[in-house]
Amino acid sequence: MNAFGYLTRPTPLVAMAVCAFLALVPPLFGQGDLFGFCMTMMFFIVLAYSLNMVTGFIGYLDFGHVVFLGLGAYSAGGLLSLFSEGPVSYNPYVWVILSGLIPAVFAVLVGYPALRIRGAYFAIATYSLNLAVQAVFFNWEIFGGSEGLPLNRYLKYVEGREIWGYYIYLGAMVAAFWVSYFTLKKKLGFGFRAILNDEDAAACMGVNTTAYKITAYAMGAFFAGIIGGTYGIFQNFVDPDNFRIGVSIELFVIMMVGGVGTALGPMLGGIIFYTIRDLLIIQFSHLHLIIFGAVVIVIVMFIPGGLVGSIREFWPKSRRYLE
Amino acid sequence: MAAYLEVKNVTKRFGGITAVRNVSFEVSKKEIVGLIGPNGAGKTTLFNIITGVYKPDEGEVFIRGKRVDGLPVYRVARQGIRRTYQIVRPFPEMTVFENITVGALFGESNGASPTTEEAERMAGDAMRFVELGNKAESLAKNLNLGEKKRLEVARTLAAGVEIILLDESLAGLNPFEVDQATILIGRIRSELGKTLVIVEHVMRAIMKISDRVVALHHGEKIADAPPAEISKDPRVIDAYLGGVVH
Numbered sequence: 419m420n421a422f423g424y425l426t427r428p429t430p431l432v433a434m435a436v437c438a439f440l441a442l443v444p445p446l447f448g449q450g451d452l453f454g455f456c457m458t459m460m461f462f463i464v465l466a467y468s469l470n471m472v473t474g475f476i477g478y479l480d481f482g483h484v485v486f487l488g489l490g491a492y493s494a495g496g497l498l499s500l501f502s503e504g505p506v507s508y509n510p511y512v513w514v515i516l517s518g519l520i521p522a523v524f525a526v527l528v529g530y531p532a533l534r535i536r537g538a539y540f541a542i543a544t545y546s547l548n549l550a551v552q553a554v555f556f557n558w559e560i561f562g563g564s565e566g567l568p569l570n571r572y573l574k575y576v577e578g579r580e581i582w583g584y585y586i587y588l589g590a591m592v593a594a595f596w597v598s599y600f601t602l603k604k605k606l607g608f609g610f611r612a613i614l615n616d617e618d619a620a621a622c623m624g625v626n627t628t629a630y631k632i633t634a635y636a637m638g639a640f641f642a643g644i645i646g647g648t649y650g651i652f653q654n655f656v657d658p659d660n661f662r663i664g665v666s667i668e669l670f671v672i673m674m675v676g677g678v679g680t681a682l683g684p685m686l687g688g689i690i691f692y693t694i695r696d697l698l699i700i701q702f703s704h705l706h707l708i709i710f711g712a713v714v715i716v717i718v719m720f721i722p723g724g725l726v727g728s729i730r731e732f733w734p735k736s737r738r739y740l741e
Numbered sequence: 742m743a744a745y746l747e748v749k750n751v752t753k754r755f756g757g758i759t760a761v762r763n764v765s766f767e768v769s770k771k772e773i774v775g776l777i778g779p780n781g782a783g784k785t786t787l788f789n790i791i792t793g794v795y796k797p798d799e800g801e802v803f804i805r806g807k808r809v810d811g812l813p814v815y816r817v818a819r820q821g822i823r824r825t826y827q828i829v830r831p832f833p834e835m836t837v838f839e840n841i842t843v844g845a846l847f848g849e850s851n852g853a854s855p856t857t858e859e860a861e862r863m864a865g866d867a868m869r870f871v872e873l874g875n876k877a878e879s880l881a882k883n884l885n886l887g888e889k890k891r892l893e894v895a896r897t898l899a900a901g902v903e904i905i906l907l908d909e910s911l912a913g914l915n916p917f918e919v920d921q922a923t924i925l926i927g928r929i930r931s932e933l934g935k936t937l938v939i940v941e942h943v944m945r946a947i948m949k950i951s952d953r954v955v956a957l958h959h960g961e962k963i964a965d966a967p968p969a970e971i972s973k974d975p976r977v978i979d980a981y982l983g984g985v986v987h
Binding site: 603605611628 | 830831836842843848878
């Protein structure tokens with residue numbers, strides 16, 4: 419089936435319809451509330467896709483996933499500051515490609531030892547990794563230490579930073595969807611799912627589990643880093659708060675609401691999560707976290723497979739369409 | 742001709758316990774070798790050593806003349822060997838067809854890994870061979886025990902490898918299923934030309950299909966002979982089969 423043929427299948431059709439709508443938001447509605455809403459939503463969706471590549475594909479609980487977001491932010495922002503004297507005359511978003519590659523290389527180096535440990539121990543290790551890297555940036559004076567690194571002196575004459583950021587997020591979201599979608603259909607995805615289901619049995623069937631796990635980890639790091647770099651330049655500022663653990667937890671919720679290990683799940687989860695959260699903040703500004711917590715508990719208790727997973731559980735034939 | 746699978750003076754200790762002691766045996770092409778012995782005799786440990794899950798403390802393992810002990814598990818598998826598990830381990834959240842497709846995708850018996858289309862064709866063939874065609878879309882976790890065991894066999898067949906180790910594929914099956922499975926194992930050799938090593942407690946089946954039986958007791962090989970001789974061997978009777986009650 420060619421690329422156009424895949425577009426006519428239900429799952430990509432839904433995903434691309436969502437992306438097309440998001441692409442039309444800036445020209446149709448300007449850069450107002452909806453623009454900001456969609457931008458934050460895409461930020462979380464791409465990060466949820468990147469977490470899904472680790473936790474959803476190979477089943478390793480990455481509680482420190484946000485480390486790649488922070489590293490991406492520092493890769494773009496930090497390199498921009500190191501290699502610029504004053505205001506830049508080029509598009510600062512060129513640094514974003516490095517903000518994807520540096521975390522991916524870091525993931526390969528760290529993943530080799532870290533992915534040998536399983537279950538809760540891996541979760542603790544990644545959580546600690548995030549804290550350790552955050553501590554390094556808290557004390558690394560060249561990148562501003564605990565005060566962070568303001569980028570305004572380099573970016574003040576750059577035009578259209580918001581709109582560039584918006585479309586890079588959107589591009590990353592489209593890419594994250596297709597990468598997830600095709601990965602799950604190909605040999606790589608079968609290897610990932612074999613590891614997810616039973617790592618020892620997978621190895622006995624010839625799956626190079628170490629290489630596959632590192633690949634998944636690096637894929638996740640790449641997308642998280644891209645978002646981090648874009649976010650840093652968009653915000654004009656990078657600081658150790660980019661490693662905030664709370665973001666990792668929100669990503670887990672998004673992934674679980676949508677459907678762990680699926681191609682459509684993170685996108686649906688992100689839309690639902692962010693819409694509910696926004697509505698709750700507007701309606702119950704003080705109570706929204708409590709209500710939101712209750713909603714999350716109900717979702718996890720009654721539809722543990724998330725939206726996509728539950729539909730497939732109750733209606734097995736939908737597997738063919740819902741990927 | 743040279744042995745297809747050769748286990749040479751293998752010893753494996755766990756702390757103070759010697760699970761396998763100085764065991765050697767050979768398996769020739771298209772042979773069915775039964776591995777018997779009481780619980781704890783070291784049969785599954787031996788499987789784990791052959792497939793690379795455990796590294797032997799002493800001794801060597803050769804697959805088609807190539808030494809494999811000490812290699813990572815997936816590289817031992819790529820020498821052309823697959824196994825099933827005593828306690829079944831299909832991939833529970835994948836469908837029957839997907840389970841078998843994994844087997845085919847990572848089978849590299851002829852040097853090149855198959856394309857997705859080839860793998861799906863091979864998976865389809867293996868699925869029909871074990872008569873699970875009507876369960877293709879079922880999740881593996883929803884199968885009954887007999888079906889799960891057949892699924893594991895199909896997964897090894899789809900890989901297209903020459904040597905298959907079956908770890909108690911008949912345990913827990915009812916007599917009818919045992920007969921069916923015994924026929925299936927025979928067909929794996931006669932129709933597909935595979936070489937098989939089977940661990941089994943169901944004597945009726947193992948005596949019928951094995952060319953040769955290796956008996957283990959307390960980690961040591963006590964006999965290695967055709968089934969007819971094994972059933973008369975006094976040491977095997979004493980250790981495992983049980984003698985006439987006086």
